[in-house]
Amino acid sequence: MKVGDTPYRSIWYDAGAAEVRIIDQRWLPHEFRIVALKTRDDFAAAIRDMWVRGAPLIGAAAAYGMAEAMARDASDANLNATWDALHATRPTAINLRWALDAMRTLLTPLPEPDRAAAAFRKAAEICDEDVESNRMIGVHGLEVIKDIAARKPAGEPVRILTHCNAGWLATVDWGTATSPIYQAHDAGIPVHVFVDETRPRNQGAHLTAWEMAGHGVPHDLIVDNAGGHLMQRGEVDLVITGTDRTTATGDVCNKIGTYLKALAAQDNGVPFYVALPSPTIDWTVRDGVAEIPIEERDGHEVTHVQGKSADGATAEVQISPDATPARNPAFDVTPARLVTGLITERGVAPASADGLRALFPDRAA
Ligand code: MRU
Secondary structure, rough: OOOOOOOEEEEEEEEEOOEEEOOHHHHOOOOOOOEEEEOOOOOHHHOOOOOOOOOOHHHHHHHHHHHHHHHHHOOOOHHHHHHHHOOOOOHHHHHHHHHHHHHHHHHHOOOOHHHHHHHHHHHHHHHHHHHHHHHHHHHHHHHHHHHHHHHOOOOOOOEEEOOOOOOHHHHOOOOOOOHHHHHHOOOOOOEEEEEEOOOOOHHHHHHHHHHHHHHHHOOEOOHHHHHHHHHHOOOOOOEEEEOOEEEEEEEEEEEEOOHHHHHHHHHHOOEEEEOOHHEEEEOOOHHHHOOOOOOOOOOOOEEEEEEEEOOOOEEEOOOOOOOHHHEEEEEEEOOOHHOOOEOOOOOOEEEOOOHHHHHHHHHHH
């Protein structure tokens, strides 16, 4: 997507400088910073400390991290140590393990001198596939939005609530939840997006709001607790979120607070869709609540918030008493029964084992 007039991806290989570059998301929306990642430790820090975040982008960054590691030392020992180091960064998004496994499966049989070039090719392929999958998620999700638009008085916007940032910044490009929104907006279908701020790190306020403004999509930032109220008043037509791991049975793990939105949507008859590329499906897991590891992050993210201070600089303030302890589970699981449909690159599936198997018979096996 464009930043100003310049098209960007969230991660790319700069051939001239021979380095991988990312948009450092810690500084958005107030500062647009690009940094190069060079060593395995750079990539591990970037994923763990959320310079890059969002399940598909975490996978893409890990793939490039493996490629850079191979360029320095293509031994089996380094391949395995890099897999371990990057895999340990964040536990919930399955795209991380998917990408690392794809790299290791490709590289292990190759002679050491061939590994770095093959790894860079594969990382680029993973990025391109993510972009195309997300574009297709938009094509299929657009039909959902069109259906709702057709039932509304002409010209009235389809009002879509989204949680966290499942936008182009969370993927390589397009985003998952945002791809249908961008494609509807581009097709001239009026949409209005309610952007959950998404405490504690405020990915909605910082990132989704920035994306919507950048693309000219009408939107309102809302506090996390406002969604249920707006749904009760009939002000939300549709919820679309992303996911960090979806089970083979259609349970959806996503940013903390997603479950509460799904409950409110169910109570108010609002369709609740989840958009995902197929690498986000964990075919080995059937019960999301019991089996998906939920990342617990530092309580500092709860007790402090970051924003722009009066002098324009990015600053952090503490919002709770000095000694207040905090719990910070970063994700929750929405059971399949609360999900209206899963929007994938192959079409929209019911959130069920049969629904997913019908779209992905090759993977389900
Ligand atoms: O902790 P984050 O910012 O990595 O969490 C991101 C989300 O929860 C997204 O909704 C999810 O990764 C899907 S991204 C297309």
